[in-house]
Amino acid sequence: MTTHADSLKTTTPTLAQLTTIGVGGAVGRFIEPQSEEEFIAAVRDADAAGSPLLVIGGGSNLLIADEPFHGVVVRDKRQGISVLDDDAHAGANASVVAIVAQAGVNWDDFVDFCVVSGFSGVEGLSGVPGSVGASVVQNIGAYGQEVASTVSSVRIFDRESGSIRQLDRDDMRFGYRSSALKSSMYSAPAVPSGDYFPTPRYVVLSVTFALRRNGTDEVAFGQLAKALGVAVGERMPIADIRRAVLKVRAAKGMLEDPGRYLLPLMRGCKNFHIVADALSANSLASREQPANMNDEAGSQPNLNRHSCGSFFMNPILTKAQAEKLPPDAPRFDATLPDGEPGVKTSAAWLIDHAGFHKGYKVRPDAKAGLSTLHTLALTNRGGxxxxxxxxxxxxxxxxxxxxxxxxxxxxxxxxGMDLR
Ligand SMILES: Cc1cc2nc3c(=O)[nH]c(=O)nc-3n(C[C@H](O)[C@H](O)[C@H](O)COP(=O)(O)OP(=O)(O)OC[C@H]3O[C@@H](n4cnc5c(N)ncnc54)[C@H](O)[C@@H]3O)c2cc1C
Structure with a gap:
């Protein structure tokens, strides 16, 4: 019998082609729904058939084994963003605007839309790769902002009950790089739950954000303030903040390689004008680094961008565990999963102080290595x-x-691999 999803089937790519780190095996079936109904049907059909299901966005937070993925990979192609009617949604607070973005929308396209429109609250998250749908799964964060602080609700398809629901911000149980959606995939840190992995129980259909319409925001992070030449806490136009974030991220190799959007497989996944700007900024940046041209990353600067971003979470420790760290280890107040106060330390610091420096490889000829610009990024050095x-x-x-x-x-x- 031909299912609805069969009619949407396109050519089958490999996961190496669908992910930013560029590794991973063949895909059983690849479906690109163009509407919410098609998206839900693809998920329902896969679940009904008992097939492993991977709902994929930009593939920027996935490390997938080399063996074939004998299941269905679904990528929402929708790129719709709408600003909701002010009177109905702003209520008493006319300075707040409600915006709905479909799950498939490229995250940085969304940020660009908000910044150009003068809506503040997400500009610090400029240049984070991936999709709007996945942004709430791991509660993306950077440069003093987290997506959680601007989300008002998430429209989801619940794979267990088969129903569409709205989750409010409290239902999302956002934490550091976590949410109720991410928790539904794991029984313990890095231990997949039997039922919902590698896709959460709740599939994101769209996200409603509440942003401010003031066109400026506080600079919330020291490194960013330095790049902008202002003090932390000072207000700046959000367009300036976005430009500075993109520049700081480029200098650390923490932008994805925009060249991937030139592949036929990636067409329509990101606004062409933003890709063109990123390509020209990228080639300018490589021309500006002649001093590095003798090293591998200098001659091929995009190698540092073939990663999953930060590969390890910053550990949140009990106070007793934190006391055992060397005195100079970074320590920040944090909350443990059980709600008790804890101490967050820096994974990058631990890695570096354990002897794994930028550019580290297990062997000189190894094809994977730490980024030469960022200790926390594990990168594909080619092949x-x-x-x-x-x-x-x-x-x-x-x-x-x-x-x-x-x-x-x-x-x-x-x-498909055990890295617990
Ligand atoms: C160069 C680089 C820099 C990065 N910098 C940052 C950073 O600064 N801060 C940060 O937080 N992260 C960062 N990341 C990680 C990554 O960009 C984010 O985690 C991003 O949100 C992943 O989005 P994606 O669409 O690529 O998700 P994918 O990798 O495609 O999927 C990740 C998970 O989300 C699930 N998922 C995807 N779409 C949906 C949906 N619609 N509904 C339910 N589940 C879904 C998938 O099933 C999977 O479990 C970086 C990555 C790279 C490569």
Whole structure:
């Protein structure tokens, strides 16, 4: 019998082509729904058939094994953003605007739309790769902002009950790189739950954001304030903040390679004008780094961008665990999963102080290595397999654990490999 999803089937790519780190095996079936009904039908059909299901966005937070993924990969192609009627949604607070973005919308396109429209609250998250749908799964954060602080509700398809529901911000149980959606995939850190992995129980259909319409925002992060030449807490036009964030991220290799959007497979996944701007900024940046041209990253600067971003979460420790850290280890107030006060330390600091410096590889000829610009990014140096990235990740986990007694937990969703 031909299902609704069959009619939407397109050519089958590999996961290496669908992910920013560029590793991963063949895909069983690949479906690109163009409407909410088609999206839900694709999810329902996969679940009804008992097929493993991967709802994928930009593939920027996924590390997937080299073996074929014998299941269905669904990528929402919708790119709709709408500003809701002011009177109905702003209520007494006319300075707030409600915006709905469909799950498939490219996250940075959404930020660009908000900044151009003068809506503040997400500009610090400029340049984070991926989709609006996934942004709420791991509660993306950068430069003093987290998506959680601007989300008012999330429209989801509940795979368990088969119903469409609205989750309010409290229902989302946002935390540091976590949410109720992400929790539905795990029974313990890095341990997949049987039922819902690698896609959460709740599939995001669209997100409603509440942003301010003042066109300026506070600069909430020291490094950003420095780039802008202002003090932390000072207000700046959000367009300036976005430009500075993109520049700081480019200097750390923490933007994705815009060249991927030139692939036929990626067409329509991101606003062409923003891709063109990113391509020209990228080639300008490589021309501006002649001093590095003798090293691997200098001659091929995009290698540092073939990653999942930060690979390990910053550990949140009990106070007793934190006391065992060296005195100079970073310490920030945080909340433990059980709600008790804890201490967050820096994964990058632990990695570096365990002897894994920028550019580290397990062997000189290894095809995966730490970014030469950022200690937390595990990168594909060209031709790496998922197993190469996993080998590097384990070496770092083991080294950090041996030195500090802390087991680092991967931030990306790791499929088909065990990196606990
Ligand atoms: C260079 C680089 C820099 C980065 N910088 C940051 C950063 O500063 N801060 C940060 O927080 N993250 C960062 N990341 C990580 C990544 O960009 C985010 O986690 C992003 O939200 C992932 O989005 P995606 O669409 O690519 O998700 P994918 O990788 O495609 O999927 C990740 C997970 O989300 C699920 N998912 C995707 N769409 C949906 C949906 N519609 N409904 C339910 N589940 C869904 C998938 O099933 C999967 O479990 C970075 C990554 C890279 C490569």
């Amino acid at each position: 790496a397999k998922a197993s190469d990235v996993a080998e590097l990740a384990r070496a770092i986990q083991n080294g950090v654990e041996a030195k500090f007694g802390i087991r680092l937990v991967p931030e990306p969703v790791v499929v």
